[in-house]
Amino acid sequence: MTLTTAKWKIDDYHRMIAAGILTGRQVELLNGEVVEMAPEGESHAYCSDEAGEYLIYLLGNKAKVRQAKPITLPDSNSEPEPDIAIVQRLGKDYR
Numbered sequence: 001m002t003l004t005t006a007k008w009k010i011d012d013y014h015r016m017i018a019a020g021i022l023t024g025r026q027v028e029l030l031n032g033e034v035v036e037m038a039p040e041g042e043s044h045a046y047c048s049d050e051a052g053e054y055l056i057y058l059l060g061n062k063a064k065v066r067q068a069k070p071i072t073l074p075d076s077n078s079e080p081e082p083d084i085a086i087v088q089r090l091g092k093d094y095r
Contacts, residue, residue: 009032009077010078028080044083052065066084066086069081
């Protein structure tokens, strides 16, 4: 028997979130699949915070350092929540 998984679009994912379907679940959209995220441990959280603070200091106003925030990647139909992302400063364009 062949198993086929449903592929979700970013808009579908956002509608599921708005409808409360994913409430209380730590998930992210990766290549059209809703994937459970591993819980963050204490040492992982510490390292992420330290690295984020260092990158903010190092980069200053050259780029924005986002920590544990979703990043929409339409070309791969994904919305991961990376520990740290270095992105262009786009002001209010991040939603």
